[in-house]
Amino acid sequence: MDRYLVISSDGHAGLHASDYRPYVEEKYRDAFDAALPVQIAATKRMSDYFLITEINEEWRRGNEVELAGAWDPEARDQMLDNDGIVAEVLFPDGVTEMNAPPFGAGFNMRPEGTTAELMWAGCDAHNRFITEFVQTAPERRIGLACIPVYWDVDLAVEKTKEARKNGLQGVLLPPMWGDFPGYNHGKYDPFWATCQDLEMPVHFHSGPAPMEQFFGPIPPQEGDEMPHGAVGAYLMEVHVWLTRPINFMIWGGVFTRFPKLKITAAEGTSAWVPDFLDRLEFHYKESRESQKLGDFRGHLAESPADTFRKNFMVGASCMSRKEAEMRHEIGVRNIMWGSDFPHPEGSWPVTRQHQVDTFRGIPEDEVEAMLGGNAVEFYGLDAEKLAPIAARIGPERGSLGEIVK
Amino acid sequence: MDRYLVISSDGHAGLHASDYRPYVEEKYRDAFDAALPVQIAATKRMSDYFLITEINEEWRRGNEVELAGAWDPEARDQMLDNDGIVAEVLFPDGVTEMNAPPFGAGFNMRPEGTTAELMWAGCDAHNRFITEFVQTAPERRIGLACIPVYWDVDLAVEKTKEARKNGLQGVLLPPMWGDFPGYNHGKYDPFWATCQDLEMPVHFHSGPAPMEQFFGPIPPQEGDEMPHGAVGAYLMEVHVWLTRPINFMIWGGVFTRFPKLKITAAEGTSAWVPDFLDRLEFHYKESRESQKLGDFRGHLAESPADTFRKNFMVGASCMSRKEAEMRHEIGVRNIMWGSDFPHPEGSWPVTRQHQVDTFRGIPEDEVEAMLGGNAVEFYGLDAEKLAPIAARIGPERGSLGEIVK
Numbered sequence: 001m002d003r004y005l006v007i008s009s010d011g012h013a014g015l016h017a018s019d020y021r022p023y024v025e026e027k028y029r030d031a032f033d034a035a036l037p038v039q040i041a042a043t044k045r046m047s048d049y050f051l052i053t054e055i056n057e058e059w060r061r062g063n064e065v066e067l068a069g070a071w072d073p074e075a076r077d078q079m080l081d082n083d084g085i086v087a088e089v090l091f092p093d094g095v096t097e098m099n100a101p102p103f104g105a106g107f108n109m110r111p112e113g114t115t116a117e118l119m120w121a122g123c124d125a126h127n128r129f130i131t132e133f134v135q136t137a138p139e140r141r142i143g144l145a146c147i148p149v150y151w152d153v154d155l156a157v158e159k160t161k162e163a164r165k166n167g168l169q170g171v172l173l174p175p176m177w178g179d180f181p182g183y184n185h186g187k188y189d190p191f192w193a194t195c196q197d198l199e200m201p202v203h204f205h206s207g208p209a210p211m212e213q214f215f216g217p218i219p220p221q222e223g224d225e226m227p228h229g230a231v232g233a234y235l236m237e238v239h240v241w242l243t244r245p246i247n248f249m250i251w252g253g254v255f256t257r258f259p260k261l262k263i264t265a266a267e268g269t270s271a272w273v274p275d276f277l278d279r280l281e282f283h284y285k286e287s288r289e290s291q292k293l294g295d296f297r298g299h300l301a302e303s304p305a306d307t308f309r310k311n312f313m314v315g316a317s318c319m320s321r322k323e324a325e326m327r328h329e330i331g332v333r334n335i336m337w338g339s340d341f342p343h344p345e346g347s348w349p350v351t352r353q354h355q356v357d358t359f360r361g362i363p364e365d366e367v368e369a370m371l372g373g374n375a376v377e378f379y380g381l382d383a384e385k386l387a388p389i390a391a392r393i394g395p396e397r398g399s400l401g402e403i404v405k
Numbered sequence: 406m407d408r409y410l411v412i413s414s415d416g417h418a419g420l421h422a423s424d425y426r427p428y429v430e431e432k433y434r435d436a437f438d439a440a441l442p443v444q445i446a447a448t449k450r451m452s453d454y455f456l457i458t459e460i461n462e463e464w465r466r467g468n469e470v471e472l473a474g475a476w477d478p479e480a481r482d483q484m485l486d487n488d489g490i491v492a493e494v495l496f497p498d499g500v501t502e503m504n505a506p507p508f509g510a511g512f513n514m515r516p517e518g519t520t521a522e523l524m525w526a527g528c529d530a531h532n533r534f535i536t537e538f539v540q541t542a543p544e545r546r547i548g549l550a551c552i553p554v555y556w557d558v559d560l561a562v563e564k565t566k567e568a569r570k571n572g573l574q575g576v577l578l579p580p581m582w583g584d585f586p587g588y589n590h591g592k593y594d595p596f597w598a599t600c601q602d603l604e605m606p607v608h609f610h611s612g613p614a615p616m617e618q619f620f621g622p623i624p625p626q627e628g629d630e631m632p633h634g635a636v637g638a639y640l641m642e643v644h645v646w647l648t649r650p651i652n653f654m655i656w657g658g659v660f661t662r663f664p665k666l667k668i669t670a671a672e673g674t675s676a677w678v679p680d681f682l683d684r685l686e687f688h689y690k691e692s693r694e695s696q697k698l699g700d701f702r703g704h705l706a707e708s709p710a711d712t713f714r715k716n717f718m719v720g721a722s723c724m725s726r727k728e729a730e731m732r733h734e735i736g737v738r739n740i741m742w743g744s745d746f747p748h749p750e751g752s753w754p755v756t757r758q759h760q761v762d763t764f765r766g767i768p769e770d771e772v773e774a775m776l777g778g779n780a781v782e783f784y785g786l787d788a789e790k791l792a793p794i795a796a797r798i799g800p801e802r803g804s805l806g807e808i809v810k
Binding site for chain 2: 050055182184186213240251253283297299
């Protein structure tokens, strides 16, 4: 094939907040109606507070039709075609398009902000929507089910089976677990077993953090001023909160008990990987400093870095030139490029130029792996089915400035 | 001089819990008496739970005399002489020697665990003890005052002035601030101003973290089992919680407002520095991904990495060979070697061998800076006063396997 098969590891889809109503089970519609204006007002305040409103509106101007791809399948496919993307992973959305799922089901809020019953209801609503959305072009859409596993592991197992039956291809978990046991805890084992057996990779997405510690009360109130330095301090920690579940799962021995469980973390860049692996290996091997802490490694069947290489993938959204240069330290076979449509920080609508800037001079086989080959393997996709789409819309080999072998 | 002037950036001193009683202001002695058995029991449970008890007891066997240096000045000086250390920075102690200051004043507990009045009383007690301890050999002891600044900034200013007058040479702050505003907040400015004007460097020490999230209820109860992987996950995050205040202070513009404020972080290794600086610089310069977040850099007078180079020092306790190899990325002028006496993970009583292992093959002038020269400059010490001690007990040049110029 003379074109690349490009798969985005990071796309977002979700309805306008009010449009989730028909997807919410009837008995929760009163709660939905009551929560909706609160949710909309809070999202608006967040958007204003984070200075997103103006920038976002400016950026949207003239792009309204394509941005409707956040929920409209036709606009979505048009966007994918124009961007040269064959297929993509679909996370829920949030502040930018004002289309977070109801009842905190997008996992940007902590469990303290809602109840088990409502969060499951919100997840059900989003999962129904995304199932429908996937069905409009099943080969191009890797839909994820939102599974707030900490509330109820048995229910999570059931919902995951249902999602698999409905054509979804992975699960999204909340990266923060509030006062629930962390993901190192054995209580989650039946869920990991299900994800392993059904080949449903576990996903985390960057963004959530203990926001109040940076930004003050969330959502902010009228007149609140953002503390100096809050944004910078938050950006420095984004990857900490994204990788925290992975840290807990690795040391908890989850991958020793479930050696085929697959896991990925999106939109935290991939630049954190080398340092993260270094530290994992250091603590796995170092013996002097931690001698007083007893044996905390004996239950692991292999080194954490080996686990990482085998079970992990990093969603490198809007992958930067710097990450491309670091690709061997990160692991060429552990990187999945992503576009992050429809967010302003994403590569759309300048994806081609972005890819040229990132991949210039890099050998073709490596570009191929990072742009799509790794995702095909990770999600077990049918490359033959995707080939005709790639042949029609994919970027031509050589057009990204890569070294053609 | 044909010997090195060695200064340890990380030593601990503190009385057995019960021996703090005479240092506690009389009106808090009833509270002290009530809290003491609770504190001792909790420390014991922590020690058992963290598997420290047995290892620590084994390690102490035969070392009891020297380990009394944790509170006994003569034993301390003997240890320093044997270890070839001229002077050292003195932090409070904790679990290992069962000698944490009262009322959470060692900052290993969060503000939620005590009250303002009691924590100040505990800090006063420790600060009185450490003042006395310093006076037994003022040129060899760099004493730190414990200042829980979040409770009351004016009082913190007053206590810092008092500490300076009493011969203490720096302040130790809690690295976690609970529900108080973070150290980026302007409310702390009068305190930073005082530290700058009095040349009292601000210290943080590793250890504290949101422990419950790793280990379950703290202190653990009889029969609690440690969750699998808790220790590994915690070790991976130790430097996050140590560097968090620095992150908040840098982005908060503290060093723009107080360009001569000095700051240091101990016992988190120095290996975190290159990645931390990289990320600081990335977020300072990067413009695409964060464009939707508005201007969060304009209030900084210089790049965070420049701030780091000028205002920061890293306490490299038991500095490893790996850190020595990374010294240029970390900054040879930003590293202060430390011994971490009297902890089992510290270099005592094999400091000389440890130094050989770490510094073998490294140029003499760099070893000199890391072992003591940087500390002399950072604390404004009188090198001439220290020279005779170094001439008597310091490691001979060439004896560490370093490259002699």
